[in-house]
Amino acid sequence: MKKLILAAALGAVMSSAVSTAQAEDYVIDIEGQHAFVQFKISHLGYSYLLGEFTDFDGTFSYDEANPSAAKVDVTIDTTSLDSNHAERDKHLRSDDFLAVDDYPEARFVSTSYAPNGDGTGTLSGDLTLRGVTKPIEIAVSEVGAGPDPWGGFRRGFEGSVTLTLADFGIDYDLGPASKTVDMYLSIEGIRQ
Template identity: 85%
Template sequence: MKKLVLSAAVAALMGGAVQQAQAADYVIDMPGQHAFVQFKISHLGYSWLLGEFTDFEGTFSYDEANPSAAKVNVTIDTASIDSNHAERDKHLRGDDFLAVDDYPQARFVSTSYTPNGDGSGVLAGELTLRGVTKPIEIDVNEVGAGPDPWGGFRRGFEGNVTLTLADYGIDYDLGPAAKTVDMYLSIEGIRQ
């Protein structure tokens, strides 16, 4: 009887250890430049303006056995905007757009994740930009997960979301086609 009780206790502990091993925390790999926050916006309706934020950090938690428990937290240095044109970037950092002197950071904190069962899902959360916090939903796809060549473990996702600029107090007139900006996120995390 003692062996049966001991076996059950060991099995319960092992089961808990396996469950804990599946849930993992990741740090976004910015130092290795394996993560990107990019944007695309219409310029006067005639062409596309592309750019990115080059300085951000964040973490996420993900459990393959319970993907709906996923959590994400990202902070972006808004002054790191780079559209490959110094004068335009200066304008984008100014009061007409990001007002980086008053609002040096943008932040996204997830509130829920709804998986579709095929590696994709919808990540809901709160985006704070220019001091305004609004709920957004990001369409997410898992890119992959596995060991890296340095003895670690990595997991990657990509996501897309369209933001309405006026929602965040940005109303500079670049024509009707430039009322929204498309964001593309490519995130690779290193398991901690």
């Protein structure tokens, strides 16, 4: 009986190790700038302001046999905000918006991934922005995966989420059409 229990326990451990071994770890390709964190917000309801964060890094793990086990961890340097206008960027970095002197980083850490079975899914996690941590859900689509010309292997995803500014302590009045910001993420990772 002891041998049977030991064999069952060993089998469970080996099975767990095999499923863990299938997960692949990736580093987001920021060196080649093959990843983007961009935003779009209404300006007074008359036009849109577009911009991006140019400095960020992160990792993710993905298992094709078990996509729901995916994990993501991304840190954004909020001082790297770029809307293609220096004075506006200075204002967006100020206490009216991102307060980058007090909060120079934003961070997203996933808590779960729910695949739809068609290369899309919902990535849930905690976003910390301006010192406030809130759960968010990112709509994700798999772009593709395969070998690169340099002997490596890459995997890419895109995602989008709409954030309510007041949820993160940003209440500067730009009119009723400017209460939310749309985020677009394009992430290419290099397998480690």
